[in-house]
Amino acid sequence: MPTEIQKGDSILRPRARLIKTIGEELISSDIVAVMELVKNSYDADASIITIKFEGDVEEIQVDKKTKKKLLKPKTSAITISDDGKGMSLDIIKTAWMEPATISKRKETVSPGKFRRYTGEKGIGRFASAKLSTNLQIITREAGDNEVVVDFNWLDFSRDELYLDEVKTQWEVRKPVEINKHGTTLFLNNLNSEWDENKIRTLKIALSRIVNPVAPVDDFLIELIVPEELSGFSGLIEAPDSINHPDYSVKGNVNRSGEVTMSYKSRKLKDPVKVIKPLAKANSEENFSSGPFSFEFRVWDRENESLDRLAKEIDSTIKNVKADLDELIGISVYRDNFRVLPYGETKNDWLRLNARRINNPTMRLGVNQIVGYISIGRDTNTELTDQSNREGIVESIAFSDLQEQVRLVLNELEIKRYEERPRREEPSESQESLYAKFSIASIEKAVSEKLPGDKEVLELVHQTQERINTGLKKVQEVLARYRRLSTLGQLIDSILHDGNHFLLNIDSEVRLLEIELGKKDRDENAIHKHLSSIQEQRKIIAQLFKRIEPFGGRKKGRPTIIIIEQSIRNVFELQKTALSRANISIELPESENKVTIDDGELQMMILNLLQNSMYWLGKVPRNRRIIVEIERSENGLSIIFSDSGPGVPENEAKLIFDPYFTTREDGAGLGLTIVGEIAAEYNGDFYLLNNGPLSGATFKIIFRKRI
Numbered sequence: 001m002p003t004e005i006q007k008g009d010s011i012l013r014p015r016a017r018l019i020k021t022i023g024e025e026l027i028s029s030d031i032v033a034v035m036e037l038v039k040n041s042y043d044a045d046a047s048i049i050t051i052k053f054e055g056d057v058e059e060i061q062v063d064k065k066t067k068k069k070l071l072k073p074k075t076s077a078i079t080i081s082d083d084g085k086g087m088s089l090d091i092i093k094t095a096w097m098e099p100a101t102i103s104k105r106k107e108t109v110s111p112g113k114f115r116r117y118t119g120e121k122g123i124g125r126f127a128s129a130k131l132s133t134n135l136q137i138i139t140r141e142a143g144d145n146e147v148v149v150d151f152n153w154l155d156f157s158r159d160e161l162y163l164d165e166v167k168t169q170w171e172v173r174k175p176v177e178i179n180k181h182g183t184t185l186f187l188n189n190l191n192s193e194w195d196e197n198k199i200r201t202l203k204i205a206l207s208r209i210v211n212p213v214a215p216v217d218d219f220l221i222e223l224i225v226p227e228e229l230s231g232f233s234g235l236i237e238a239p240d241s242i243n244h245p246d247y248s249v250k251g252n253v254n255r256s257g258e259v260t261m262s263y264k265s266r267k268l269k270d271p272v273k274v275i276k277p278l279a280k281a282n283s284e285e286n287f288s289s290g291p292f293s294f295e296f297r298v299w300d301r302e303n304e305s306l307d308r309l310a311k312e313i314d315s316t317i318k319n320v321k322a323d324l325d326e327l328i329g330i331s332v333y334r335d336n337f338r339v340l341p342y343g344e345t346k347n348d349w350l351r352l353n354a355r356r357i358n359n360p361t362m363r364l365g366v367n368q369i370v371g372y373i374s375i376g377r378d379t380n381t382e383l384t385d386q387s388n389r390e391g392i393v394e395s396i397a398f399s400d401l402q403e404q405v406r407l408v409l410n411e412l413e414i415k416r417y418e419e420r421p422r423r424e425e426p427s428e429s430q431e432s433l434y435a436k437f438s439i440a441s442i443e444k445a446v447s448e449k450l451p452g453d454k455e456v457l458e459l460v461h462q463t464q465e466r467i468n469t470g471l472k473k474v475q476e477v478l479a480r481y482r483r484l485s486t487l488g489q490l491i492d493s494i495l496h497d498g499n500h501f502l503l504n505i506d507s508e509v510r511l512l513e514i515e516l517g518k519k520d521r522d523e524n525a526i527h528k529h530l531s532s533i534q535e536q537r538k539i540i541a542q543l544f545k546r547i548e549p550f551g552g553r554k555k556g557r558p559t560i561i562i563i564e565q566s567i568r569n570v571f572e573l574q575k576t577a578l579s580r581a582n583i584s585i586e587l588p589e590s591e592n593k594v595t596i597d598d599g600e601l602q603m604m605i606l607n608l609l610q611n612s613m614y615w616l617g618k619v620p621r622n623r624r625i626i627v628e629i630e631r632s633e634n635g636l637s638i639i640f641s642d643s644g645p646g647v648p649e650n651e652a653k654l655i656f657d658p659y660f661t662t663r664e665d666g667a668g669l670g671l672t673i674v675g676e677i678a679a680e681y682n683g684d685f686y687l688l689n690n691g692p693l694s695g696a697t698f699k700i701i702f703r704k705r706i
Contacts, residue, residue, distance in 0.1 A: 016161040020153065022126050028390060030192060031205050032340065033127035037080050037185060038209060039337055040125075042219060043117050044084030044183065051206075052079040052224040053194060069228055070195035078131060081184040086141040089172055092149055096125055096137070097168065116335035116377060129153045132187035139183040146175050199225060199232050204326050206236045208343065211333050211372050240313045241323035242370050245297035246305055247419075249412045252293040253278065253404055257286060261294075261408065263415045272415065278407045279618040280400070289401035290380035296371035296412060298364060299324060300420075330371040330405065332392070334380075340390045343372075350402055352409075359668055361659035362417050364409065373405060414662055418654065442509055442533075449516045450526070459530050508532045563594045563601065563636070567627055570605040574613070583616055583623040592631055594702075600677050607670035608640045608698060614663060615644035615695065626692045635683070635703045644695035652687055674700065 027033045034051065041049040055076025059069050087096065109116055128135045128151070135151040149170045156166055177184060203223055210216050221236040251261025257280070263272040280287060299305060301324075306317045313320075330350060331343030341347045348354075348366050356363040375383055382397035392398050446453075446460050512529040515521060568587055571578070578585060609625070616623040628639040647655060654660045656675055661668030675685040683702040691697025 014163045016156045016158060016163050016166045018163055019126065019156040020129055024130065027127050027130040030131055030194070030198070031202050032390065033130040034078075034080075034202060035205060035209055035338075035340075036127035038206070038221065041080070041082035041084055041183070042115065042210075042337065044082060044086070045115065046082035046084035046182065047218050048220040048222065049080065049082040050222045050224060052081075053077075053199070053226065053229075054079065055190075055226070057226050057228040068195050068197070070193045071190070071226070073190045073193045076190045076194070078187040078190065079184060080187070081182065083180070083182040086144075086178070086181040086183055087137075087139040087147065088141050088144060089147050089170065092137070092139070092147055092170065096149070128185065128187055129156070130191070132190050134186075134188040136186040136188070137183065138177045138186070140175060140178040140181055142181040145172050146178055147172055196229060196232075199229060203232055203236065207238055208327065208331060209338050210336060211331075211338070211374070216336050238327065239323035241309065241315070241320050242297060242327060244309050244312055245370075246300050247298040247412065247416050248296060249408065249415075250295040251408075253291060253408070255291045257404065259404075259408055259411070261411070263412065265416070265419055267419055274411055276411075278404055280403065287400040287404055288382050288397045289404060290375065290382060290397070292380065292401070292404075293374045294372065294405070294408060296330065296369055296409065298368050298412065298416065301368055324370065325367070327370045328367050330366075330369060330373060332373045332375065334375050334383075334385075335377060336374075339385070339392060342391070350405055350409075355406075359659050359661065362413055362661060362668060364413060364416075373401070375401075410662065414651070417660055418650070442512060445513060445516050449521070453523075456526065456530060459534065463530075463534055505533055558595045558597055560593055560595050561598050561601070563592050563596075563638075564588050564590055564629060566598055566601050567605050567638075570602050570609060573606075574609060577613060581613060581617060581623065583613065583625060586624070586626045588627060588629040590629055592629060592636065594636065596681065596702075600680075604674045604677055604700065605638075605640075607674050611670055612640070612642040612644060612696070616642055618645050619643065619695075624693055628692065635701060637702070638700040639688075639691065639697065640700070641688075641691040641693040641697040642695040643693040646695045647687060655687070656685075671698075674698075678702070 027036065038049055038051075053071060053076065055071045057069050057071055059067050062068055133153050135153065137149040137151075138146055139149075140146045147170065149168060151168055155161070156163075206221050206223065209221070210219055223233060223236060225232050247263070247265045249261045249263050251259060251274075253259045257278045258275065259278055260275045261273070263274060278287070299309070301321075303317060306320050309315075310317050310320045325345075329343035329345065329347070330352075332339040342349050352364060352366050352369070356365040380397075382395065383401065384393050384395075385391070386393055442460060446456055450456055508529045512526065512533075515525050515529065564587070571585060571587060605627075612625055616625075622643055624643040626639075626641045628641075630637040630639065651662060655662075656671050657668070658672045659668040671685075678685040678700050681702050683700060685698065685700050688697040688699050
């Protein structure tokens with residue numbers, strides 16, 4: 001029968017297992033669960049919190065060589081106690097027993113010590129369900145009786161019960177457990193085992209939960225473990241190693257994006273103060289991330305540096321390395337408490353290691369830095385937490401924060417570079433790349449299997465010869481331009497197209513090998529595969545042709561060109577970008593014939609142009625570039641001037657060093673290459689003190705007629 005037509009209302013009744021489900025989904029690990037409970041103690045104005053592990057420790061054999069000690073799950077317990085303000089029965093009922101309570105939304109600051117609450121979603125209590133099957137809370141406000149509450153989380157796993165059908169027992173009694181005020185959580189019947197590695201990880205996490213570089217003075221954490229694991233017991237403190245960096249910066253970025261910081265190093269007698277605006281790349285918009293403070297401490301990590309540090313603190317290089325390894329990375333702290341997972345060993349949220357790969361001389365890697373970013377809920381409203389309490393929601397504001405931090409690090413890297421001795425970077429071998437472009441195995445197989453088929457043998461031989469010829473050109477190009485600022489683009493092009501070619505040719509090679517291995521070979525199939533390999537050769541030939549303009553002058557065969565036309569060609573290639581950036585240009589209208597390689601000349605101008613376009617993006621208006629040609633009896637000069645911010649005096653001698661760059665995303669190679677090419681034509685390249693425009697002016701001189 002059809003349902004009777006009617007109206008009404010109903011309530012949404014969640015099943016009891018919702019509690020367990022939320023805990024498992026929102027709290028990713030036992031470590032995070034403990035940290036959530038520590039946050040609750042912090043919000044309760046506790047000055048000290050004790051985390052005590054109790055239970056039987058057993059030693060088990062992991063493999064033939066390894067044993068580990070661990071606490072048996074079901075017979076072990078964790079006690080977390082603090083001296084905070086405690087809770088009344090009313091607070092227990094209206095806050096602890098109300099998932100997603102709004103209590104911390106109404107009051108954002110703790111009443112006693114005026115701490116900004118670290119959590120406001122009311123989900124911290126689910127951490128206890130993650131850790132154990134039973135929870136007993138004993139809490140007491142100053143001058144009041146104790147409140148005892150028992151939670152059996154197994155009741156919340158019963159499928160037949162609704163959430164409002166689970167009863168939680170409580171009692172108000174005379175003080176027995178707590179002397180004055182505070183809260184103690186007894187987490188009995190742990191859900192998972194705790195071994196030495198897990199407890200070590202917890203200790204490291206606790207040492208970073210409150211900023212180890214700038215700790216909260218009135219909040220201590222104590223860890224107590226069974227005697228068999230006594231090496232982990234004691235107050236949680238940062239090692240002395242982090243108090244002796246080789247370099248450091250400390251400061252803040254205000255709401256408008258201006259950084260004020262102080263730079264220190266071992267070599268400097270007095271700190272260097274830096275105040276400057278941080279400009280957003282390729283945009284005139286302001287940063288949306290909000291103000292923040294920071295401190296970054298940096299170590300060179302060569303043995304010489306670490307040995308010096310070890311002697312200072314009466315330790316060993318091994319221990320110093322271990323200390324730094326535990327704390328490396330840049331962590332984020334919101335209202336003094338850490339936001340996971342930023343700063344974890346495998347979380348390179350700023351992509352520092354990728355920057356270092358591109359410029360190892362100047363850039364810092366994650367393992368060299370111990371640092372923090374300090375933000376606040378009230379000051380950085382666009383930076384919101386993910387629902388699982390781990391991480392900040394990916395947004396424009398978060399991207400802006402990342403960019404600002406890298407810009408601050410760039411200032412540190414510049415100062416550090418100025419102090420460090422110059423070192424040549426080892427060249428990287430491209431052998432593995434070249435080796436892939438070979439069909440030698442096919443040539444050998446065809447020779448052995450089809451010794452009488454001259455046509456097939458000749459086709460394979462010609463294909464390999466053409467590939468070898470092309471490879472030789474690639475090697476010459478990469479060797480000649482290994483320091484080009486555009487090297488990354490060249491490599492990307494070669495790898496992208498080359499790998500596409502390799503995938504196709506590898507497929508044909510496998511099919512050909514299968515065919516050659518058959519007793520009854522299909523000659524048509526063999527020729528088909530070889531023809532396909534021949535077609536793939538055309539792909540790589542096109543690749544070589546595309547990068548040929550960057551291949552440099554063929555010795556003894558320079559060509560006659562009109563230098564002004566060559567310059568115009570470069571600017572024409574960048575016409576759209578120049579227009580988008582609102583940059584006006586003024587190019588020479590004269591016509592001077594010169595004997596030079598057009599590709600090399602264009603590469604020089606392109607490097608200067610890309611450099612100017614970047615720095616002109618840092619000025620709000622009047623963006624101009626002027627190029628002039630001067631010809632005299634002694635040779636020819638190119639004047640390249642822009643209206644950008646110019647080159648600071650202290651950096652004027654460094655900008656021509658390979659790998660030195662003040663650009664956050666730069667490789668530090670462009671100006672070096674311009675100088676190298678100029679030198680090959682008996683010329684010179686330098687920075688002028690005065691030029692047509694107020695920014696940077698460079699002069700390229702060819703001292704003989706070209």
